[in-house]
Amino acid sequence: GNSVTQMEGPVTLSEEAFLTINCTYTATGYPSLFWYVQYPGEGLQLLLKATKADDKGSNKGFEATYRKETTSFHLEKGSVQVSDSAVYFCALSEWNNNDMRFGAGTRLTVKP
Amino acid sequence: DTEVTQTPKHLVMGMTNKKSLKCEQHMGHRAMYWYKQKAKKPPELMFVYSYEKLSINESVPSRFSPECPNSSLLNLHLHALQPEDSALYLCASSQEVGTGAYEQYFGPGTRLTVT
Numbered sequence: 001g002n003s004v005t006q007m008e009g010p011v012t013l014s015e016e017a018f019l020t021i022n023c024t025y026t027a028t029g030y031p032s033l034f035w036y037v038q039y040p041g042e043g044l045q046l047l048l049k050a051t052k053a054d055d056k057g058s059n060k061g062f063e064a065t066y067r068k069e070t071t072s073f074h075l076e077k078g079s080v081q082v083s084d085s086a087v088y089f090c091a092l093s094e095w096n097n098n099d100m101r102f103g104a105g106t107r108l109t110v111k112p
Numbered sequence: 113d114t115e116v117t118q119t120p121k122h123l124v125m126g127m128t129n130k131k132s133l134k135c136e137q138h139m140g141h142r143a144m145y146w147y148k149q150k151a152k153k154p155p156e157l158m159f160v161y162s163y164e165k166l167s168i169n170e171s172v173p174s175r176f177s178p179e180c181p182n183s184s185l186l187n188l189h190l191h192a193l194q195p196e197d198s199a200l201y202l203c204a205s206s207q208e209v210g211t212g213a214y215e216q217y218f219g220p221g222t223r224l225t226v227t
Contacts, residue, residue, distance in 0.1 A: 100157070
Protein backbone atom coordinates (compact mmCIF):
# COMPACT_ATOMS: atom_id res chain seq x y z
CA GLY A 1 0.00 0.00 0.00
CA ASN A 2 0.89 3.66 -0.15
CA SER A 3 2.81 5.24 2.68
CA VAL A 4 4.89 8.26 3.62
CA THR A 5 7.92 8.33 5.89
CA GLN A 6 9.17 11.58 7.40
CA MET A 7 12.27 12.31 9.38
CA GLU A 8 11.59 12.20 13.07
CA GLY A 9 11.54 15.40 15.00
CA PRO A 10 11.50 17.56 16.80
CA VAL A 11 13.76 19.87 14.84
CA THR A 12 15.10 22.98 16.55
CA LEU A 13 16.85 25.67 14.53
CA SER A 14 18.04 29.18 15.04
CA GLU A 15 16.48 31.97 13.02
CA GLU A 16 17.94 32.28 9.49
CA ALA A 17 19.20 28.68 9.52
CA PHE A 18 18.69 26.34 6.56
CA LEU A 19 15.87 23.84 6.88
CA THR A 20 15.54 20.38 5.41
CA ILE A 21 12.80 17.94 6.37
CA ASN A 22 13.16 14.60 4.65
CA CYS A 23 10.19 12.77 3.18
CA THR A 24 10.15 9.51 1.24
CA TYR A 25 7.17 7.68 -0.10
CA THR A 26 5.98 4.31 -1.31
CA ALA A 27 3.25 4.21 -3.92
CA THR A 28 1.89 1.73 -6.42
CA GLY A 29 0.98 4.30 -9.04
CA TYR A 30 1.77 7.93 -9.80
CA PRO A 31 0.87 9.96 -6.76
CA SER A 32 0.72 13.66 -6.23
CA LEU A 33 2.79 14.87 -3.29
CA PHE A 34 2.01 17.57 -0.77
CA TRP A 35 3.42 19.40 2.20
CA TYR A 36 0.95 20.64 4.78
CA VAL A 37 1.73 22.85 7.78
CA GLN A 38 -0.17 22.92 11.06
CA TYR A 39 0.27 25.83 13.44
CA PRO A 40 -0.64 25.35 17.11
CA GLY A 41 -4.38 25.06 17.65
CA GLU A 42 -5.20 25.19 13.94
CA GLY A 43 -6.10 22.94 11.05
CA LEU A 44 -3.76 21.90 8.25
CA GLN A 45 -2.80 24.40 5.57
CA LEU A 46 -1.53 23.35 2.18
CA LEU A 47 2.02 24.63 1.85
CA LEU A 48 2.98 23.31 -1.56
CA LYS A 49 2.38 20.46 -3.97
CA ALA A 50 3.85 18.62 -6.95
CA THR A 51 1.87 16.43 -9.30
CA LYS A 52 4.52 14.66 -11.37
CA ALA A 53 8.17 13.69 -11.38
CA ASP A 54 10.69 16.58 -11.43
CA ASP A 55 7.99 19.13 -10.54
CA LYS A 56 9.07 21.66 -7.95
CA GLY A 57 6.48 23.03 -5.57
CA SER A 58 7.21 26.33 -3.86
CA ASN A 59 5.49 28.75 -1.52
CA LYS A 60 6.54 31.31 1.10
CA GLY A 61 10.22 30.47 0.59
CA PHE A 62 9.67 26.72 1.00
CA GLU A 63 10.51 24.34 -1.85
CA ALA A 64 10.25 20.63 -2.53
CA THR A 65 11.08 18.66 -5.68
CA TYR A 66 9.30 15.44 -6.68
CA ARG A 67 12.11 12.91 -7.18
CA LYS A 68 10.77 9.68 -8.65
CA GLU A 69 14.19 8.00 -8.80
CA THR A 70 14.68 8.37 -5.05
CA THR A 71 10.94 8.41 -4.18
CA SER A 72 11.51 11.57 -2.19
CA PHE A 73 9.92 14.98 -1.65
CA HIS A 74 12.17 16.78 0.82
CA LEU A 75 11.09 20.17 2.15
CA GLU A 76 13.67 22.97 2.18
CA LYS A 77 13.85 26.61 3.16
CA GLY A 78 16.93 28.75 2.94
CA SER A 79 16.31 30.95 5.98
CA VAL A 80 13.73 30.04 8.59
CA GLN A 81 11.89 32.51 10.78
CA VAL A 82 10.37 32.16 14.24
CA SER A 83 6.95 32.28 12.57
CA ASP A 84 7.77 29.03 10.71
CA SER A 85 7.52 27.11 13.98
CA ALA A 86 4.83 24.49 13.35
CA VAL A 87 4.28 20.83 12.53
CA TYR A 88 4.95 19.86 8.92
CA PHE A 89 3.23 16.88 7.28
CA CYS A 90 4.28 15.25 4.05
CA ALA A 91 1.41 13.56 2.23
CA LEU A 92 0.57 11.73 -0.95
CA SER A 93 -2.58 11.09 -2.89
CA GLU A 94 -3.15 8.71 -5.77
CA TRP A 95 -4.81 9.87 -8.96
CA ASN A 96 -7.71 7.47 -8.79
CA ASN A 97 -8.87 7.59 -5.20
CA ASN A 98 -7.61 10.74 -3.49
CA ASP A 99 -6.91 8.70 -0.35
CA MET A 100 -4.55 11.16 1.32
CA ARG A 101 -1.77 9.42 3.23
CA PHE A 102 0.11 11.52 5.77
CA GLY A 103 3.52 11.09 7.27
CA ALA A 104 3.89 11.20 11.05
CA GLY A 105 4.66 14.91 11.06
CA THR A 106 7.81 16.83 11.99
CA ARG A 107 7.67 19.50 14.67
CA LEU A 108 9.88 22.49 13.88
CA THR A 109 10.84 25.06 16.49
CA VAL A 110 12.75 28.14 15.39
CA LYS A 111 14.46 30.14 18.13
CA PRO A 112 15.34 33.85 17.84
CA ASP B 113 -12.10 31.85 -1.33
CA THR B 114 -10.33 28.72 -0.12
CA GLU B 115 -11.95 28.61 3.27
CA VAL B 116 -13.51 25.70 5.07
CA THR B 117 -15.35 26.69 8.22
CA GLN B 118 -16.15 24.48 11.20
CA THR B 119 -18.37 25.00 14.22
CA PRO B 120 -18.10 24.88 17.10
CA LYS B 121 -14.43 25.57 17.73
CA HIS B 122 -14.53 23.77 21.07
CA LEU B 123 -17.01 21.23 22.41
CA VAL B 124 -17.22 19.51 25.78
CA MET B 125 -19.78 16.73 26.07
CA GLY B 126 -20.70 13.96 28.44
CA MET B 127 -20.84 10.35 27.41
CA THR B 128 -24.64 10.40 27.26
CA ASN B 129 -24.96 13.59 25.22
CA LYS B 130 -25.84 14.00 21.57
CA LYS B 131 -24.08 16.75 19.68
CA SER B 132 -23.20 17.66 16.11
CA LEU B 133 -20.18 19.12 14.39
CA LYS B 134 -20.71 21.27 11.33
CA CYS B 135 -18.55 22.02 8.32
CA GLU B 136 -19.15 24.31 5.37
CA GLN B 137 -17.29 25.17 2.18
CA HIS B 138 -18.19 27.45 -0.72
CA MET B 139 -15.50 26.48 -3.18
CA GLY B 140 -17.78 24.29 -5.27
CA HIS B 141 -15.91 21.21 -4.14
CA ARG B 142 -17.71 17.91 -4.58
CA ALA B 143 -15.72 15.84 -2.08
CA MET B 144 -15.75 16.38 1.67
CA TYR B 145 -13.93 14.55 4.43
CA TRP B 146 -13.91 14.03 8.18
CA TYR B 147 -10.63 13.34 9.95
CA LYS B 148 -9.78 12.66 13.57
CA GLN B 149 -6.46 13.92 14.89
CA LYS B 150 -5.03 12.94 18.25
CA ALA B 151 -2.26 14.99 19.83
CA LYS B 152 1.09 14.73 18.07
CA LYS B 153 -0.33 12.42 15.41
CA PRO B 154 -1.29 12.90 11.76
CA PRO B 155 -4.95 13.11 10.80
CA GLU B 156 -6.78 9.80 10.44
CA LEU B 157 -9.43 9.56 7.76
CA MET B 158 -12.93 8.75 9.03
CA PHE B 159 -15.37 9.42 6.19
CA VAL B 160 -15.39 10.61 2.60
CA TYR B 161 -18.39 12.04 0.78
CA SER B 162 -18.36 12.33 -2.98
CA TYR B 163 -21.20 14.19 -4.67
CA GLU B 164 -23.12 14.07 -1.37
CA LYS B 165 -22.88 10.28 -1.11
CA LEU B 166 -20.81 8.40 1.41
CA SER B 167 -17.98 6.76 -0.50
CA ILE B 168 -15.55 5.78 2.23
CA ASN B 169 -16.17 4.78 5.86
CA GLU B 170 -12.92 3.79 7.50
CA SER B 171 -14.51 1.34 9.94
CA VAL B 172 -15.60 4.13 12.25
CA PRO B 173 -17.80 3.17 15.25
CA SER B 174 -21.50 3.83 14.82
CA ARG B 175 -21.47 6.42 17.58
CA PHE B 176 -20.13 8.71 14.83
CA SER B 177 -22.73 9.38 12.15
CA PRO B 178 -21.92 11.59 9.16
CA GLU B 179 -24.43 13.48 7.08
CA CYS B 180 -24.09 15.54 3.92
CA PRO B 181 -27.27 17.63 3.51
CA ASN B 182 -25.98 19.36 0.37
CA SER B 183 -22.78 19.90 -1.56
CA SER B 184 -21.61 22.69 0.75
CA LEU B 185 -22.39 21.21 4.15
CA LEU B 186 -21.09 18.27 6.12
CA ASN B 187 -22.19 17.25 9.59
CA LEU B 188 -20.86 14.75 12.08
CA HIS B 189 -23.42 13.58 14.63
CA LEU B 190 -22.03 12.34 17.91
CA HIS B 191 -23.78 10.06 20.38
CA ALA B 192 -22.62 8.04 23.39
CA LEU B 193 -18.98 8.90 22.89
CA GLN B 194 -16.14 7.60 25.00
CA PRO B 195 -13.34 9.64 26.62
CA GLU B 196 -10.88 8.18 24.08
CA ASP B 197 -12.87 9.95 21.35
CA SER B 198 -11.52 13.26 22.62
CA ALA B 199 -9.51 14.73 19.74
CA LEU B 200 -9.38 17.46 17.12
CA TYR B 201 -11.94 16.75 14.40
CA LEU B 202 -11.00 18.18 11.05
CA CYS B 203 -13.17 18.70 8.02
CA ALA B 204 -11.65 18.98 4.56
CA SER B 205 -12.84 19.38 1.00
CA SER B 206 -11.39 18.80 -2.44
CA GLN B 207 -12.46 19.38 -5.99
CA GLU B 208 -13.46 15.78 -6.58
CA VAL B 209 -12.60 12.22 -5.72
CA GLY B 210 -11.43 9.60 -8.17
CA THR B 211 -10.60 11.74 -11.18
CA GLY B 212 -7.37 13.31 -9.99
CA ALA B 213 -5.12 13.67 -6.98
CA TYR B 214 -6.53 16.96 -5.77
CA GLU B 215 -5.27 18.82 -2.76
CA GLN B 216 -7.53 18.94 0.24
CA TYR B 217 -8.42 22.14 2.04
CA PHE B 218 -8.84 21.84 5.78
CA GLY B 219 -10.95 23.68 8.27
CA PRO B 220 -9.59 24.86 11.63
CA GLY B 221 -11.09 21.89 13.44
CA THR B 222 -13.33 21.29 16.42
CA ARG B 223 -11.55 20.43 19.65
CA LEU B 224 -13.76 17.80 21.27
CA THR B 225 -13.48 16.75 24.90
CA VAL B 226 -15.59 13.85 26.17
CA THR B 227 -16.03 13.76 29.93
